[in-house]
Amino acid sequence: MNGKVIPGTPIAVDFWKIRECPNARLFFLTHLHGDHTVGLSSSWQHKIYCSEIIGNLLEEQYEIDPSQVCPLETGCSHIMYIDTDQIEQMTVTVIDAHHCPGSVMFLFEGYFGKVLYSGDFRFDSNMKDDPLIENLSGTDVVYLDNTYNSPRCVFPSREESQRIILEIIHSHEEFSVKIGLRNLGKEDLLVTIAQDLQEWIKVSPAFFQVAEILDLPDVFITGETDARIEVVPFYSISNKNIERWNKEHPTIAILPTSLYTGLEMSPFCNQDNVFIVPYSDHSSFDELTDFIKLVKPRSVYPIINDMTRGPFGISISDRADVSVFKPYLSSPRKKNPEIPDSVKRWMFGNRTLPPSRPLNKKPLALKRKRSLQSLKRGVHFDDSMEDFSEEKTKKKKILNNKGGDDKKSGPEDKCVPTACGQNVGQTSDKENSKGENSKNSSRKDITNPKKNKVEKLKVKFSWRSESERRSETSSEHVQEYERHEASSNMECVREQGEKEIERENSPQGKKHSLKNFLMYVLDTDIPEIRHGK
Structure with missing residues (x-):
């Protein structure tokens, strides 16, 4: 689960295990990928702050109660209270994360300082001129997408990857094309392929419904209609399926992903009809470095912890090491901010936090009781x-x-x-x-x-x-x-x-x-x- 509870605040981002965050009162959602929605279901009973696109998907795909969905306009700042007494306020700025449809970054400003939660994002040079990005300068804390935080994670821009994919398809005009994708993401890539080749792309009924919710161009078909280019589940690209497809008709498979970047091995390395193109919706290591240089925060925390495993169970714990950005950080704060009383009442209610004391006696459960026998x-x-x-x-x-x-x-x-x-x-x-x-x-x-x-x-x-x-x-x-x-x-x-x-x-x-x-x-x-x- 790639979510966090911001310390000293009632704010939780992509964190839906309510029992593990009893003091959280405000819940924010960056996007709808599975690793950011663990614990979120139709029984959720708290307000969810997200983008407008994500709000529509929550109601249609997750069947969340519409009264619990609070969409925030992307590219704007919003003021909201963070206590029931309506004394303390904070500003929430919603920034496009360029990751998948509806994905956003949240910039929180209040008594706790200036905190940026990037979620999953893809940073490029065009974002430097965005006024909202310029406003990130002087941020106190950044929760950073460290998916590819390693010098070995080097891959081209999305525009370059699109060009490579189009060349592969053009060079196999007599072949059927299977594109392996996950549930949400890379819709822009499919639209570009369909418009460039002037062909229909066959998708599943669920994908077709999402395309209608996102109001994408009419380039997709579903059902029993056949098409040369078809979107299939990512995990269905296997040697067994490729062999079966080629018995029916010459077929190639394309995996637009950077999942295997930076690793010492790669699947299908001996397959001539499987192409892995490093098309990524995450920032590369160089792009992450450019982003930290631009923002110059006081501290950086990784969103993905060091216990996460990569493909085939390979350890990627080194990507949680954000000390490589230390030369680009500003001086740390001298003192942590205090939590206002009104916010404490909202977070803790009638509960008081007892001072920690050493355990001087054995717990009652460990005392030896006299047996009735x-x-x-x-x-x-x-x-x-x-x-x-x-x-x-x-x-x-x-x-x-x-x-x-x-x-x-x-x-x-x-x-x-x-x-x-x-x-x-x-x-x-x-x-x-x-x-x-x-x-x-x-x-x-x-x-x-x-x-x-x-x-x-x-x-x-x-x-x-x-x-x-x-x-x-x-x-x-x-x-x-x-x-x-x-x-x-x-x-x-x-x-x-x-x-x-x-x-x-x-x-x-x-x-x-x-x-x-x-x-x-x-x-x-x-x-x-x-x-x-």
Whole structure:
């Protein structure tokens, strides 16, 4: 895309990617070649300032809303506001670029100084006497067409190229002639050929429509009518097509282009029936130098960047180097102009530009977030079990020491859980005497009805340090206790199961589904029976 947004202004020229220029408000179009209209379509919703010819083509070819087309007369200066408050003004001078039908250069003059956007143009000696060109002297910035900005890019004038083409056609009177052209441009060349040879030139329906819009002389035909001279798409000139055409009738092909000028290779160099004539609508290197000498700007910027590739992918980055014009430039400005407040309001609206600050912390997106899967599930044998308990009450401390005093476990002790509110390995007589009471209490607390669901067995754990358990128990007491505990727990579970069966057989209990009963069984923690040695 060969377009620019002029810094410090709301002006964009041949730039149609609206998301990349949010501060642009005034859009200008130099001409309708494809590389200058990237992003422009029938859905465009902003005013487009262009020449009258380009305005007609926009409405007919691109179907742009006529209310969005603002044609400017070529060869005149126009005054327009560059803010919504109608305080700041600028002058826009429209100059014929001599590139293709309707192509123009724009000279902007305002608070930002004097800026010339050349677009694609062909400079010749006849333009030196134009008063508008003379007014370009002292320009601050020039955006230059650098298509052939290389000392190797040397080619004749268009008049000389026309003469060469006419000689080729005259020397092949018995041959059909195929002229390869792009969509728009070189219409003047075709008119000259038709008038000189007094022959019709066959074109495509689209080209014929453009010729009618441009009001060209009546020298073109279209449709099924045959003609010796025919305009074909540029890319259709190939060895395969030339061979096919010559099987039907002797044919020659002409490519009026300077596209391969300055390169070390050229296509069709071994073809006798293909002629490449350096007819160009761009300025040669010498013509660009003459233009810069005449204008003497303070600075020059290339329109085509150094990333652009030439034919066959050949790098032409050296053509973006405009330092060769440095000897012809005027002294640079000491200070860049400030943007008026009214223009800022139009460009930025309510948005303010925050001052740039270094990034002192990581972006939020890079912060490590806690995963939802990191929560512990199931039974965990550590001191944090209270965090996962559903009850808010403190756990009961049972299984006192041999002297009857409650023993508190410190955080440094290693704790082991036991089922149904008992600790494994207790040997005191008090505990044996309290066996029946603890069994009854466990029966009372073993279920917890909630929201009309089947009562579920909750297993509570009591904790005791492993060091105390080892110091106060013996192997005999452990075996006796385990047998007693297993039998009491099994009796507890058996009684609970009988209650559940009775509840299921009752009319009210039949409402509960088999699924709820399975959930009850699965949620019931049956202690493991360990047999002593």
